[in-house]
Amino acid sequence: MPRTLATVEHAVHLLELFDADHTEWNLSSLSRHVGKPTSTVHEQLTTLCESGLLTRAGRGRYRLGWRLLKLASALYGSLPWYAPAHAAMERLARRTHLLAFLCVLDGSRVLCVARSVQGRDGPPVAGELDFELPAHATASGKLLLALAGRPLPSPAVAFTDRTVTTAAGWSTESTRIRQSAHAVTANEWASGTGSLAVPVRGEDGVVLAALGISLPTPRLRESDTLLRALHDAADEVSWQLGYRTPTRAGSSEN
Structure with a gap:
């Protein structure tokens, strides 16, 4: 699998882990859950935060970002x-x-x-x-x-x-x-x-x-x-x- 495609798939997988039962994740828990090194997961989380798809919710904790509402609104509007x-x-x-x-x-x-x-x-x-x-x-x-x-x-x-x-x-x-x-x-x-x-x-x-x-x-x-x-x-x-x-x-x- 090309590296770019794999990176996108990993990022999507991280986003999908946020749901009504898991509105917040910390870095160590996510790393254990996906079975990847904390350095790799941290890099992906940083990119998602910079894009607005995730946001930091305190020390080492992450939530879904506001940009997802814009995407959801565009989807529903279509x-x-x-x-x-x-x-x-x-x-x-x-x-x-x-x-x-x-x-x-x-x-x-x-x-x-x-x-x-x-x-x-x-x-x-x-x-x-x-x-x-x-x-x-x-x-x-x-x-x-x-x-x-x-x-x-x-x-x-x-x-x-x-x-x-x-x-x-x-x-x-x-x-x-x-x-x-x-x-x-x-x-x-x-x-x-x-x-x-x-x-x-x-x-x-x-x-x-x-x-x-x-x-x-x-x-x-x-x-x-x-x-x-x-x-x-x-x-x-x-x-x-x-x-x-x-x-x-x-x-x-x-």
């Missing part, structure tokens, strides 16, 4: 669907009292680009803070893969005995998802956690994102009611974006 979808996600969370989220397909990865910050009521569920989700074990991942006509990821890790890990199983599952326009998981990523997801579409019908909720599996008894809420929220956004979806039985017209 996505006309993000603002209405985000608002619908928050309304859905308040309506269902569950953790709601938006996910996108980025190449072969499923990324959670937004989570609700209000309305949530109940015990924790798997993956609450994860940015990249297992595509074959989450409702959003399965929905996005199926609607894009993608195969099962290889290797397909078996998180539980309910995880879909075979091509035959995925063929059946993806066909059902395309026919129903929603995806469901129950104890497939972690025991006790389930999820539901539906698509948000643009004017030409292309799938832009998955709108979903995570919930304790006992609440899947309410799946019919929750799916109506999900479809209504996603359809409202899709309508604003110019997509005209056929009316489903039992759902409200936009």
